[in-house]
Amino acid sequence: SSFAPPAPRRRRAARAAAMSAEAAPGVAPAEEARGAAVLAEMVEEAAVWCAVHGLVVGDRADPRSGTVPGVGLVHAPFSLLPARFPSSFWKQACELAPIFNELVDRVSLDGEFLQAALSRTKQVDEFTARLLEIHEKMMAINKKEDIRLGLHRSDYMLDSETNSLLQIELNTISSSFPGLGSLVSELHRTLLNHYGKVLGLDSKRIPRNWAATQFAEALGKAWTEYNNDSAVVLMVVQPEERNMYDQYWLVNHLKESYGVTTIRKTLAQVEAEGQVLTDGTLVIDGRAVAVVYFRAGYAPTDYPSEAEWRARLLMEQSSAIKCPSISYHLVGTKKIQQELAKPNVLERFLDNKEDIAKLRKSFAGLWSLDNEEIVKSAIEKPDLFVLKPQREGGGNNIYGHDLRDMLIKLQKEQGESLAAYILMQRIFPKASLTPLVRGGDCFEDLTISELGIYGAYLRNKDKVILNNQSGYLMRTKVSSSNEGGVAAGFAVLDSILLT
Ligand code: ADP
Ligand code: MG
Ligand code: MG
CATH class of the missing domain: 3.30.1490.50 (Glutathione synthase lid domain)
Structure with a gap:
């Protein structure tokens, strides 16, 4: 294995120190060897667990792994042990979820605000301009979205300078890893059930994570509100997707718990096969679509030609529930995040002073x-x-x-x-030494973590059907890397151990 015992001069911290047998400097060689043996055993058990529970992604090494399900699977990269996280900050982050959900909904209804706030960005950013163009068209025809579904993920880091929980960003489109994220919590719980005594860690301190079933529930309830038994959920996907199993977890829950069928189409396929009937029904492949769930469409590369833009417009014009609608999508832009952080802006959208104070406390500069x-x-x-x-x-x-x-x-x-x-x-989170597992090998490195809290929101006209915190995702990355994408290869999936 490529796991190398840490050099003695390296700073020890949280997770690596929990591998107690090889923790203290100056331990006897026999004990160190036992520590390494326990570690190797844990890595193997974890990798097996991933394989038999579907905590997997497509393997870059297999060219078909992004297009053909069941081919070229490898366990998702993960940290061997959950990251320590203070209970008070966990509670704070969870409480923010329903407030952010409501904020997104309120802001989405103010088309003038969105257009004005992004008007200068539009001059210089072609992609934002195209999104705004669709939004403007919807404003012009006074398009109303009675049923609104948000599946969000608000990301935070703990700033060590100020000892505060600060928001990195709020994702309103294609919030990823509800499927695999909930599995990592289960993986860590299983490992601590087996090794927790040796490590001095209690599996009960890992919060339950139902992100996959809660997102499926939100999609299922939205489908019910649409009220057409023969309609399907349309998942809009990229032509190649190595993170497809994260998506298939939702597809599976939707089918098993709600009897709802999901079809997967790229934007190009939607443009080729889709149409909107005179009554507004979106039809793909001869099937009515109740909910359009975007797991693509958030990046300029998702729109290589005009065809993809036509598809986006077509779906927006339809009566299908869009997750997200063009308005929800725009609310999640960085520019809007910055506008909402200006003095007196939250007050335009929310009434509850305490809620406003909670949100503001989480805003970084x-x-x-x-x-x-x-x-x-x-x-x-x-x-x-x-x-x-x-x-x-x-x-x-x-x-x-x-x-x-x-x-x-x-x-x-x-x-x-x-x-x-x-x-x-x-934001500067405190770094700690963490065993990371990638491709079956364990490496130890200095890492920092980012906690994402999922939020699900569903309403039909005045009736709020769901407004919940819906599980979480911890992502841990090597502290020397600036960015944190798991799919991009910078980070690993993680869970948390409350302290
Ligand atoms: P994206 O929408 O591309 O995920 P983010 O705003 O989340 O954009 O930034 C990507 C990554 O960059 C984050 O996951 C985080 O690792 C890092 N990052 C973003 N903002 C900050 C910040 N204010 N301080 C420290 N790191 C940040
Ligand atoms: Mg991000
Ligand atoms: Mg983002």
């Missing part, structure tokens, strides 16, 4: 680039900031030297190019 003073500070101290374009899916943000160079370049360009970005306070 966020600035638009027309704030010259902040741009100056960021050029002076780039490591204290993150520069973000209006993009999703990881790997798009700019840090450090690149951030400084980019700001200087953008300033020189004069024009509106600064409006494509926002600046955010950089």
